[in-house]
Amino acid sequence: MAGARYEVRGSIAIISMDNPPVNGLGYDNRLGIVNGLNKANTDDAVKAIVLTGLGKAFSGGADIREFGTAKAGMEPSLHAVIRYVEQSAKPVVAAIHSVVMGGGLELALGCHYRVCAKGTQVALPEVKLGLLPGAGGTQRLPRVIGLQQALNMIVSGTTVMSERFAGTKLFDEIVDGEPVAPAVAFAEKIVANGSKKPLVRDIPMKDPQAEGYLQFARNTVKAMSKGYPAPINCLEAVAASVSLPFEQGLKRERDLFMELMASHESRALRHLFFAERAASKIPDIGDDVQARPVAKLAVIGAGTMGGGITMNFVNVGIPVVMLETTQEALDKGMKTIRTNYENSAKKGKLKPEQVEQRMALIQPTMSYADIAHCDMVIEAVYEDMAVKEKVFTQLDSVMKQGAILATNTSTLDVDKIAAFTKRPQDVIGTHFFSPANVMRLLEVVRGKETAKDVLATTMKLAKTIKKTAVVSGVCDGFIGNRMIEQYSRQGLLLLEEGCTPAQVDKALESWGMAMGPFRMADLAGNDVGWYIRKRRYIERPDMKYPKIADKLCELGRFGQKTGKGWYQYIAGKRDAISDPIVDDLIVKHRESLGLKPRKISNDEIVHRLIFALVNEAAKILEEGIALRASDIDIVYITGYGFPAFRGGPMCYADTMGLFNVVQSMHQFAANPHAAPEFWKPAPLLSRLAQEGKGFQS
Ligand code: 3H9
Numbered sequence: 001m002a003g004a005r006y007e008v009r010g011s012i013a014i015i016s017m018d019n020p021p022v023n024g025l026g027y028d029n030r031l032g033i034v035n036g037l038n039k040a041n042t043d044d045a046v047k048a049i050v051l052t053g054l055g056k057a058f059s060g061g062a063d064i065r066e067f068g069t070a071k072a073g074m075e076p077s078l079h080a081v082i083r084y085v086e087q088s089a090k091p092v093v094a095a096i097h098s099v100v101m102g103g104g105l106e107l108a109l110g111c112h113y114r115v116c117a118k119g120t121q122v123a124l125p126e127v128k129l130g131l132l133p134g135a136g137g138t139q140r141l142p143r144v145i146g147l148q149q150a151l152n153m154i155v156s157g158t159t160v161m162s163e164r165f166a167g168t169k170l171f172d173e174i175v176d177g178e179p180v181a182p183a184v185a186f187a188e189k190i191v192a193n194g195s196k197k198p199l200v201r202d203i204p205m206k207d208p209q210a211e212g213y214l215q216f217a218r219n220t221v222k223a224m225s226k227g228y229p230a231p232i233n234c235l236e237a238v239a240a241s242v243s244l245p246f247e248q249g250l251k252r253e254r255d256l257f258m259e260l261m262a263s264h265e266s267r268a269l270r271h272l273f274f275a276e277r278a279a280s281k282i283p284d285i286g287d288d289v290q291a292r293p294v295a296k297l298a299v300i301g302a303g304t305m306g307g308g309i310t311m312n313f314v315n316v317g318i319p320v321v322m323l324e325t326t327q328e329a330l331d332k333g334m335k336t337i338r339t340n341y342e343n344s345a346k347k348g349k350l351k352p353e354q355v356e357q358r359m360a361l362i363q364p365t366m367s368y369a370d371i372a373h374c375d376m377v378i379e380a381v382y383e384d385m386a387v388k389e390k391v392f393t394q395l396d397s398v399m400k401q402g403a404i405l406a407t408n409t410s411t412l413d414v415d416k417i418a419a420f421t422k423r424p425q426d427v428i429g430t431h432f433f434s435p436a437n438v439m440r441l442l443e444v445v446r447g448k449e450t451a452k453d454v455l456a457t458t459m460k461l462a463k464t465i466k467k468t469a470v471v472s473g474v475c476d477g478f479i480g481n482r483m484i485e486q487y488s489r490q491g492l493l494l495l496e497e498g499c500t501p502a503q504v505d506k507a508l509e510s511w512g513m514a515m516g517p518f519r520m521a522d523l524a525g526n527d528v529g530w531y532i533r534k535r536r537y538i539e540r541p542d543m544k545y546p547k548i549a550d551k552l553c554e555l556g557r558f559g560q561k562t563g564k565g566w567y568q569y570i571a572g573k574r575d576a577i578s579d580p581i582v583d584d585l586i587v588k589h590r591e592s593l594g595l596k597p598r599k600i601s602n603d604e605i606v607h608r609l610i611f612a613l614v615n616e617a618a619k620i621l622e623e624g625i626a627l628r629a630s631d632i633d634i635v636y637i638t639g640y641g642f643p644a645f646r647g648g649p650m651c652y653a654d655t656m657g658l659f660n661v662v663q664s665m666h667q668f669a670a671n672p673h674a675a676p677e678f679w680k681p682a683p684l685l686s687r688l689a690q691e692g693k694g695f696q697s
Contacts, residue, residue, distance in 0.1 A: 004032025061102020268647025302333020308436025514641025
């Protein structure tokens with residue numbers, strides 16, 4: 001039977017969904033369930049039915065891979081399947097385990113009874129895909145767990161463990177271990193007691209405080225979900241469970257669901273769901289490549305990066321030997337880590353004993369001999385090739401054979417660093433983003449000699465420390481920083497043409513970026529960009545760089561750390577306050593160039609910067625620095641505050657249509673001040689635009 005297996009145990013039929021990896025409710029699976037129900041209902045020997053899922057989930061919900069394909073609309077729809085279950089002549093008991101999410105939970109809610117294993121992850125996570133539970137979840141869940149808890153779960157998409165629902169009508173039994181045998185026993189009991197078939201839809205929705213609560217929630221959700229239509233649609237659908245009879249509530253849910261299904265936001269979020277999972281797959285590394293064991297780690301440098309990196313590992317119980325050159329630097333680093341943990345404890349995120357446990361996993365040292373036995377070492381020292389050479393020569397001489405030697409460089413050539421050692425196959429880049437204990441992104445830089453198992457180990461380790469790892473080839477700035485350089489450069493050019501930093505930042509932030517380029521530069525430190533530009537003036541004399549940022553740095557305005565940058569800051573606060581001194585500096589700089597300011601629209605600001613990312617990304621993709629366009633999207637979503645509802649720069653370009661993107665680039669190229677040579681569309685972009693294709697199709 002397609003998509004679901006069927007067996008009979010005594011008087012009970014068992015239908016087992018069989019659609020790996022998580023029993024997504026695709027067409028075959030839906031058909032399989034209906035066929036199973038037909039078979040059971042026409043077999044006189046069968047008295048009741050158990051519905052379960054094979055493998056690692058009861059069901060992860062609708063099969064997202066099917067969305068947008070013909071099969072998604074083919075009957076039986078999930079609605080039809082659930083109705084079929086409800087109307088089954090014989091009682092249906094869901095035997096739930098591991099994961100019951102989305103459409104999977106909606107299917108279970110259509111069953112007459114539910115037996116669930118302890119430790120099952122329960123969620124209606126559709127909102128995270130820009131959707132709402134569209135197969136009755138918004139109408140049925142409030143009926144079994146109450147309006148408030150259901151609304152919280154549906155609007156946030158949060159996962160709750162099954163045992164938390166003990167005593168509610170969601171589960172009739174919560175059992176230890178596998179649930180099929182207990183569900184069969186439960187079904188036999190139902191049969192013995194007269195085969196009643198209660199339906200969740202018949203539970204009355206009574207909540208005298210509903211209206212006031214919903215209004216309060218409406219205001220909160222609206223304020224918190226800018227750019228995302230799904231949360232408010234979720235709320236309105238749940239509200240219908242109180243205000244409308246069940247069938248009308250279902251219709252309201254359906255209308256709101258269809259609205260979201262067609263939205264750009266949902267398409268972007270669904271793209272990111274698969275993009276994130278694709279990023280961990282490396283075409284030439286199969287399951288046959290064994291990862292090396294990493295039980296103990298060393299980190300070179302106890303500064304901001306070294307400390308943050310260390311925290312990632314001790315947070316998951318991996319001991320770290322942290323090495324510095326002076327006792328003072330070591331003490332300072334240890335103190336910062338302790339303060340970070342103690343702050344988390346004050347906020348209730350850690351117990352005091354956990355602070356001590358984590359600190360005990362860090363062994364501070366000034367001796368390379370203490371790190372020699374570690375399985376992996378991550379270097380986080382000053383960004384200077386001479387310093388890296390010293391460190392890697394040393395590591396090469398002390399580290400045990402087979403140890404992985406990683407560099408946290410953000411711009412330097414990993415192949416050159418590898419060449420300082422006699423074991424370049426063991427060298428890899430691990431570019432953490434600051435603050436390293438917070439930011440999700442990890443760019444894993446594969447050198448030309450990096451061994452496959454070294455890459456596989458690093459990707460696995462990234463998952464262990466809960467990072468989203470993206471593989472990058474070796475180039476200046478790797479994926480993320482190489483692109484951001486062009487984005488920032490266009491931002492600076494716009495200042496010369498007539499914008500203020502606040503105008504540029506506001507335009508990008510209203511569009512959805514977490515931070516505009518000038519606020520971001522103030523946070524990262526303007527001296528960082530200055531250092532890179534000085535290198536560029538020598539390496540790339542052809543690349544036009546506005547000198548306004550240098551003038552700012554010459555005033556010592558390095559950003560938040562010096563209290564002044566593109567903005568001014570009040571001590572202890574992070575609010576960016578416009579500074580007339582900077583405005584004046586820009587005006588004078590503009591005059592010195594003989595430029596008259598012009599009025600620049602928000603649309604031009606946004607697209608000059610975003611399409612700068614896209615053009616550089618197209619080159620990165622064509623050069624093979626990134627494995628796939630969606631990896632670039634993941635880098636920007638997880639590392640640079642790009643709005644998820646736009647799906648990343650490549651997804652956004654595809655949504656706009658590459659032909660239109662190229663047309664805009666031609667317009668920018670006609671502006672002699674916009675660095676016209678940069679706006680020549682990258683060959684890959686040109687070709688795809690001509691062929692009417694996108695980056696992902
Ligand atoms: C919905 O239900 C709509 C309905 O309300 C209305 C319909 C009318 N479909 O995350 P993992 C794949 S919307 C297809 O690495 P984990 C995933 O791509 C749906 N495939 O594992 C990956 O494939 P691959 C609402 C799915 O153990 C593999 O499973 N449901 C689906 O860490 C392993 O995934 C959701 O939003 C799916 N629904 O976590 C649930 N789900 O190996 C989203 C997963 O080829 N899923 N895959 O890369 C999750 O939250 C997690 O994947 C889950 C497993 C907890 C299930």
